[in-house]
Amino acid sequence: MASGKVYGASNMTVLLQNDRLPCSSEVLESLWVHPADPSFQGSKSMVDFENASSNPDGAFFERLEKEENIDVDFDSCFHQPGKKRRLTSEQVQFLERNFEVENKLEPERKVQLAKELGLQPRQVAIWFQNRRARFKTKQLERDYGTLKASFDRLKSDYDNLFHENEKLKQEVNSLKERLSARDKEKENSNCDKPSSPDKDQAPDVISNAVSENGSKVATMICKQEDANSAKSDVFDSDSPHYTDGNHSTSFLEPAHSSHAFEPDQSDFSQDEEDNLSDKLLTQLPCLPKAEDCYYDHDDPPHNSCHFGLPVEDQTFCFWPY
DNA sequence: GAGGTAGGCGAAGTTACTTCA
């Protein structure tokens, strides 16, 4: 008999742990019937010590003392608070099946289960309490995993967009430098030839620049849109969608916060951006006007990824309109 | 009907023990 085997009775449980018990383990071992045993029948699976002890003449324990020639210390045998009495795998499986059906325990069901398992109703209640606690812990772990995966995905998206944004800023700076160099060159030539101003010169520069980088500029516009949508994906604890009772889905919903991702303007002022953008836009008929980039909130384009953000919330707006 | 009390239950946290690597 392995130590720690469970001996349950309707009014007491006994832990056999080698030499810890003052009464004979062999005696108790012989009294125990494993639930898998053919003789296992409901509450008969365990010794009914309550009935035994309630025997009018105390025959059970008298017999125990006689046959084993031992001094049965009832209290020390059966009232050992804090001693662990592992449930058998059959008992656990039975309880698990019942837990799947209903994780709460009505009094009648508790008594019924206790009867069928040969346990005390209190043991059944405690098992259900602990099982609910374990279930909750597992559920929290699952929720955490889901949230973390979502966070990692968003963070990865943000990092990609951030780096792309940095690259595009560098390209804009480079275009600016070329433009100012060309302007200077033009001024010098104007000094030499005051009549014959070439009004199309600057646009040509832009056009050339655009022809070289046109696809990238267009990409820039789209990416700004993406940035806005990515921004709106960030968790917002103030979001009305987040409630204790319904947090399982809200974390995937867009948060309408305008300050989650602030554009980095440390190395490229908004005024500079605006000026350049004005120049670019006035010379780029191929690009849509800014107002055309935004849509009526009630009728967003199908391919849009704005999540219905109001225009004023779109902090990545690249040019004035 | 309002207020006090006892009992039951569940959640959360803890303790003590078992099992296993």
Add this chain to the structure above:
DNA sequence: GATGAAGTAACTTCGCCTACC
């Protein structure tokens, strides 16, 4: 065999609800 970590039965405390007086 000793040991630490993980699992778990049982306990404690607290809050809430209900029945009863």
